[in-house]
Amino acid sequence: MSNFMTKNFYKQRRDFEKSARTRDEKFSFPSGVIEKTNIPYCEDGAKERLMDVYRPTEKEGETLPVIINIHGGGLLIGNKEFNRYFCARLCLLGYVVFSIEYRLIPDCNVYDQFTDVSDAMTFIHENLSSYQGNPDKIYGVADSGGAYLLTNVAAMTKNKKFAKAAHTKAPDFSLNALGLISGMFYTTRFDKIGLFLPSYLYGKGYKKKAIAPYVNIENPEIVSALPPCFLVTSHSDNLEHYTVKFEKALKANRVSHKLLRFGKNKKLTHAFSVFEPFYEESTKTLKSMHEYFQSF
Numbered sequence: 001m002s003n004f005m006t007k008n009f010y011k012q013r014r015d016f017e018k019s020a021r022t023r024d025e026k027f028s029f030p031s032g033v034i035e036k037t038n039i040p041y042c043e044d045g046a047k048e049r050l051m052d053v054y055r056p057t058e059k060e061g062e063t064l065p066v067i068i069n070i071h072g073g074g075l076l077i078g079n080k081e082f083n084r085y086f087c088a089r090l091c092l093l094g095y096v097v098f099s100i101e102y103r104l105i106p107d108c109n110v111y112d113q114f115t116d117v118s119d120a121m122t123f124i125h126e127n128l129s130s131y132q133g134n135p136d137k138i139y140g141v142a143d144s145g146g147a148y149l150l151t152n153v154a155a156m157t158k159n160k161k162f163a164k165a166a167h168t169k170a171p172d173f174s175l176n177a178l179g180l181i182s183g184m185f186y187t188t189r190f191d192k193i194g195l196f197l198p199s200y201l202y203g204k205g206y207k208k209k210a211i212a213p214y215v216n217i218e219n220p221e222i223v224s225a226l227p228p229c230f231l232v233t234s235h236s237d238n239l240e241h242y243t244v245k246f247e248k249a250l251k252a253n254r255v256s257h258k259l260l261r262f263g264k265n266k267k268l269t270h271a272f273s274v275f276e277p278f279y280e281e282s283t284k285t286l287k288s289m290h291e292y293f294q295s296f
Helices: 003-024 080-091 110-126 145-156 160-165 198-202 240-252 280-293
Strands: 033-040 050-056 064-070 096-100 133-143 177-181 229-234 257-262
Touching (some): 003 080, 033 080, 050 080, 064 080, 064 110, 064 145, 080 096, 096 110, 110 145, 133 145, 145 160, 145 177, 229 240, 229 280, 240 257, 257 280
Parallel strands (some): 064 096, 064 133, 133 177
Antiparallel strands (some): 033 050, 050 096
């Protein structure tokens, strides 16, 4: 791996963390939310394998539907704290929300990231009674790179051959539906992502390994294994074309889905509902996703 690229990844991470602190200064945490932080979902207790939990105060004592949230960041940057306000707003719609941390490139590969997501999902499922979560109503919500991880792991729950190729022990339950915001669905196209990221994700020589057929998210073995999907993008989303292309794959494989696509508006950039969760359009996004989930 290029030492220059590795140093650049760490610089991006530092820059992101600095900008995140600046962003958070303008927000106030919503009232009516119970927040529990840094709960280990693995026995190793690593700081990269912790989760936060959000519940609406007014629903104390009630069994609630569940959302598992996976933050974005292109698999290189990001953290669960960045999604704090987004998750709080989600929980106020009547959910118990679990927001998970996972290891980042270049400190690991994508198989480690799949494992972290799978381990977190399994821990949450096995411990739902402690959080008064409904095991029959579990949804996944993710943005950007997190949407890539969620989509793949969701497919692995139905496709054990894929899970084996990805060196991942998939959860033994399936999600009712997915909410995928500005998904970074493609990692091997001839673009800024595909030109540098694959070797960090899948390892050198991956094209000759068992994972090769599954690096394409449009593989019918992946798409047909997915639960219903709610997709979100916008005209100013730099990965809008990824969501549009992925939506066509869902349609071709007859997977139930809905696309919420915002028109021209410079402020509605990539994953805006996570970056700016108090926008009017962000509220619309969450409510529309919530309404979609009610059918599953």
